[in-house]
Amino acid sequence: MLVNRVLREVDAQHWRDRAGSLRQIVIDEELIKDVKNIARGVYSPLVGFMTEPDFNRVIHEMKLADGTVWPIPFVLTVDEAVANDITIGEAVMLVAADHTPVALLAVEDKYTFDEREAAQLIFGTTDEAHPGVKLLYDGAAWVLGGPIELLDNSKEPYNHYNLDPQETRFLFQEKGWKTVVGFQTRNAPHRAHEYLQRIGLEVTDGLFINPVIGKKKAGDFTDDAILAAYTYMITDVFPKNRAVLSILPLQMRYAGPREAILHAIIRRNFGCTHFIVGRDHAGVGKYYGTYAAQEIFDTIEDIGITILKLENSFHCKRCETVTTAKSCAHPDDQRTGPSGTIIRQLLQKGEVVPDTIMRPEISQLLIQQGNIFVQ
Template identity: 30%
Template sequence: MQDIRIKDLPPPHGGKLVERVVRDPQMAWKLMEKCSAVYDIKPTLHYKTGAPIRNVYREIMSVCYGFFSPVEGSMTKAELESVLDRRRLLSGWVFPYPILFDISEEDFKKLGVGPGDWLLLRLKGEPFAILEIEEVYEIDPFDVATRTFGTPEKNPEVVKVPFDDKHTGYVIYKSFNKIILAGKYTIINEPKIRPPFDRFWYPPKKAREEFKRRGWTTVIAHQTRNVPHTGHEALMKMAAYIGDIKPCDGIVVNAIIGAKRIGDFPDEAIVEAHEMLHLAGYIKPERHMVTFTLWDMRYGNPIESLLHAVIRQNMGISWHMFGRDHAALGEYYDIYATQILWSKGIPSFGFDAPPYAVPGGFYIRPQNIAEFWYCPKCKEFAYSENCNHKGIYSRYSGSFIRGLLNEGLTPPPEIYRPEVYKVVVKWWKEFGYPFNNEKYLREREERLEVDLPHMDMPEHLKKKIS
């Protein structure tokens, strides 16, 4: 008889985990000696307001620690076109987003680099990574932004209205510099993750080691950019009933940490609020792990779900929860666009079948969930496909909850666990504001999520700085 138990974690996307982090200082020095120029990483600024909306260092971290395997660096022109046209790398593996190192014309001229040169990238004034320049080319940021997210004409299955400047992800690509330096990244000075993020740092290799240590072979991922309300908690618990001969061993929350839109919760509150679910006993810590990935969220709903699959499969996760409005913002996409993708595919985005059923696709499987709401008659956080008490149940809405906080009202326990609300208050006290505002985003961009140990540089590079 066939044994239906799942005994191993899924393989990394692309077959092998990328790990491009040099931890030997002598090797780092040798690599720096090959560099011909130094560049201090700058945040991407909103093309109209000048507010920081992205920092490429987060992408470098996610590439080098293997979250984005098999991607190894900034994409070449051919790779970019392949991703935009059919959401595939040139190797054929599914990948949704352009990963690019963009630079202003002025900076490019100052550097005087070209294909074949190595560029030392500094962060917070210290050596951080190396970019092996393979190609230099120009993009039209508007074109990249439009093709990344789709249009109602070209992607009528799920795109409802044209993207505009109210969409954070669209604006990120629109604000890119025109010049792209393509090539592999290597981190040569491993950053220290700052608290409170440090205890949630599980890059794919380490996540897989931790799962093995815990004896987990069946793991389900929960994507988050939010403080969890009771509906999220119900979703996590219920979705985890999938498994083999028993429910999943582990529930892994993977928070997306980076610049986000004004009005979202600060990342510090997000990770600690999720952690509070196990500290306060709502999910046993033996079954629950909070982790994060550095990425300036693009809010690309079905497109973003593909990146989530890449990240979480690389971490060793077998299933992924996809709810309504997954990683969405506004009404640009159908609210079930991600579930459409993961149940039958979206041909106009290059998927005639679901992403787990196409060549170069995923081992990770979707767990498409409709909705949880609070039903006083069921006396539970009820699943929408079960509960039939129309007019009695109340639907959750993150925006509604943020509105309550804005008005100074305490969300009732039917919405937030009291301990989760108190985590929000803790960071509200710290930052003087419960949500991301311009001040928080500006200060956050200076602080980042990492500190860099001091590292000396070869003389020829020091001269380049002065």
């Protein structure tokens, strides 16, 4: 069942009027995304930030306190002085940097945890070079747990593409899709990803392209570039009414196998029956095995969505098509994979990426758009 912690406007205004009388905690843009995802049901069954029993069981067993599979903790950290001043049962207003009220937190718990132990359990490493570990270490020492209620349900800057789970489920039903495959991406479409998407379309009624939008590193495709390219794919490449595009505002933790489970649960909440997990899903560097994110699903109980475990795809000169090692026996010197470095270098010079790696019309679209990489 989907969680809905979005207040009616009349109730939201009531709390906005009272915001000045409540303790306020400033949260950053990435945490605001988590708050909105909780409230809109994207993270169902979470109703707020985790209390200590949930936190401990999640990091040790990948389950909430009630036994529900959940792989990664979502927490609100504060300084010790703030934690000491807050009482259990207190209502706290979570506000943006400009002090606009975002959500109400009913504090049910406050606690600390061993950061190194948590990092090792969640990410499989305590190395600060891992971005998820650094994010964990950079957090304050104390944690506040409890349910939230959302006051600010704005969806800027991509209102048209920012559908919540109730909306996507209605959309899938309206299209008559009984089976839907979810595909996550952080890049403009290339041939290898298109190949995986087509496999998904062969076995389901519809394709849900769900790019992660938000904080990026230098050299990544901009959100605008990703959305423009996939809009073209949906309108001009895939069969009509077989694919839809909606964003997922989310800060990646790069937790590899654990994050793959989270992403699958999120797509189940959106209404998907299937989810594609490829090589090194949600990985970074060499912290995880190539197919560890697929193998972890063999160790957990059913989470209500079918995982399509697909091989790394590439273009084979001898086969003259995009394929995988499961159906192509030719050696590596006949294979061309979708090198992000090569794609970036060519597009930055205004040159079309080889047709074997990316559709020419996608290359042209991106070149014409300009400023397609994060600086």
